[in-house]
Amino acid sequence: MSRASEQAYSKIRAHLLSGAVRPNEQLTEDQLAQITGVSRTPVREAVRRLEDELLLVRSDTKRLFVADWSRDDIEEMFTLRQMLECHAAERAAERLTRDQIGQLEALNRDLKAAIEMTPPDVTSFLEANRAFHEVIIEAADSPRLGQLLAKLIEAPVVLRTARTYSQGDLRQSARDHDELVAAFAARDPEWARAVMGSHLRRAFHTFVRSVGPAANDQGPAQT
Amino acid sequence: MSRASEQAYSKIRAHLLSGAVRPNEQLTEDQLAQITGVSRTPVREAVRRLEDELLLVRSDTKRLFVADWSRDDIEEMFTLRQMLECHAAERAAERLTRDQIGQLEALNRDLKAAIEMTPPDVTSFLEANRAFHEVIIEAADSPRLGQLLAKLIEAPVVLRTARTYSQGDLRQSARDHDELVAAFAARDPEWARAVMGSHLRRAFHTFVRSVGPAANDQGPAQT
DNA sequence: CGAGAGGGATTTGTATACAATAACGACCGG
DNA sequence: CCGGTCGTTATTGTATACAAATCCCTCTCG
Known part of the structure; x- marks a missing residue:
């Protein structure tokens, strides 16, 4: 993908792997946009990929959480x-x-x-x-x-x-x-x-x- | 997903399966937005899903095509x-x-x-x-x-x-x-x-x- | 004291305008 | 006539504003 969404992806991923967040902790797209320095649009693209990889999960009401692997x-x-x-x-x-x-x-x-x-x-x-x-x-x-x-x-x-x-x-x-x-x-x-x-x-x-x-x-x- | 993007997904999918388009034919997000009656934002979400399902593919320069299954x-x-x-x-x-x-x-x-x-x-x-x-x-x-x-x-x-x-x-x-x-x-x-x-x-x-x-x-x- | 309804705050979803990039074609020089 | 370069147009990418949904706290009523 292109610059911003790719950057968002790797920054968020690194953030998750760094252990700075705990499983089941809620995240918001705005937070991630701030962290990554891009707008919510590419963040949403990145989040979708991370959901696919099961690093993030969404609640039944579309709220975003750090995935917990049993x-x-x-x-x-x-x-x-x-x-x-x-x-x-x-x-x-x-x-x-x-x-x-x-x-x-x-x-x-x-x-x-x-x-x-x-x-x-x-x-x-x-x-x-x-x-x-x-x-x-x-x-x-x-x-x-x-x-x-x-x-x-x-x-x-x-x-x-x-x-x-x-x-x-x-x-x-x-x-x-x-x-x-x-x-x-x-x-x-x-x-x-x-x-x-x-x-x-x-x-x-x-x-x-x-x-x-x-x-x-x-x-x-x-x- | 929510109303618009879900609707876009199923309309585009139906469109592809109906045979109205041929493999390797190019599509644009604008076209699909018109067909589905929603804006490009949810269309892009739907397109991502369809790419994942390999019904659509992107060229190396991000242009969108109908997938061809050998x-x-x-x-x-x-x-x-x-x-x-x-x-x-x-x-x-x-x-x-x-x-x-x-x-x-x-x-x-x-x-x-x-x-x-x-x-x-x-x-x-x-x-x-x-x-x-x-x-x-x-x-x-x-x-x-x-x-x-x-x-x-x-x-x-x-x-x-x-x-x-x-x-x-x-x-x-x-x-x-x-x-x-x-x-x-x-x-x-x-x-x-x-x-x-x-x-x-x-x-x-x-x-x-x-x-x-x-x-x-x-x-x-x-x- | 508890259950549930109401309403403001938070969060996600969508539309739209604009920016960046790639494709296309015309024009120019050889 | 060929090849390449530049400008135009088409297409995708991003930001932002706003709409819709959801959460959470409070307040009321039983």
Whole structure:
């Protein structure tokens, strides 16, 4: 999108991820317009995108709130992502160019470098990880699949807690990526799917372990 | 959404599905505002939704066009829908109330009645079919899953061609629904998943047969 | 003391005017 | 005759004013 609405989007998103607002807190379009420095029109456009990504929700009477993700919500998100991204890996295995496989290798080198910093550079890790998965989705060559996954991957909760992962967790992630590259290089869709599946499922359990297995189960409905 | 933007959405959608416009034809927000009788503001809101549903697409310079669905696009849509809706059926099998199962039975009675009209009442069939699947998705109790599926099911191409299905095709569909209800009543997630899978995959092949197996393969890129 | 109605304040929805950007075509130079 | 550049027109993007809906507090009545 164009300048103002794009800017509104990223500023609001950053604002939400920064933790400056709490789940279930009400926001108004005017507030957001002030924060972002643009008028309500592009803010409304940005808000729509953020609603789509489930970072914001609207009450039944159109009032705007910060979304609250329960543990169950997050599990479902991981499950759906796994379903779709396994499919993407399968398709990608049949379609990746040598050049793209090279990109994946390079990205995974960056990712490993980020892990081996002391302390691990989690921001770089997340960026390399995001780019890695993006190449695969791109190669799957299915616009609709990409669109669906885009929503799931925007999920913020994961990003917020990634900083608590151990170096061992991160290294396992890098090993998964290595094996994915191997599966792609071998042009073996089944292998790629299987590795992607375990990769994401493990990520879910790592997440659960880091936030506590039964947290957040008694939260009130948010709408 | 509120009155004007909701009205704009359904009018534009109807306009697109009516076939009054051709794929790759350009539209302007002003035109649509005139057609719908509201200002550009709600039209833009409606257009965003339709873009999301891939009924409309924007060029790289933000100009608006009627989307063109290739056969491959449609196959991918069916594949994704199958993946997600099988999952929904599985979850629904564990969660449907007796009341909801009763609803499914009632809807399938309506559906069969529509089929046995002479000629078959395709509009009622489609409506009962939509409602049937909606109950299942609702019962799956996963907001994100429902949201993803909503997009896929809006796909218009299927609706446009449904009128060409034979009575035999429609009857098979009703039988699938009967078996789904049986699987739900037995609380057997695996059974439900399997039936849903074959139901949707058959629907795809019925679709392919009705439009011709290799149609629409040489269309130029639209963006 | 509680329930519900009324009304001002808050918030979202819509229309409109204007600004920014992209497409189109005419004109010019080679 | 071709290619490019500039100005005009068409189209989308943004700001703002106003309308509609909703919330919340208060006040009254039972």
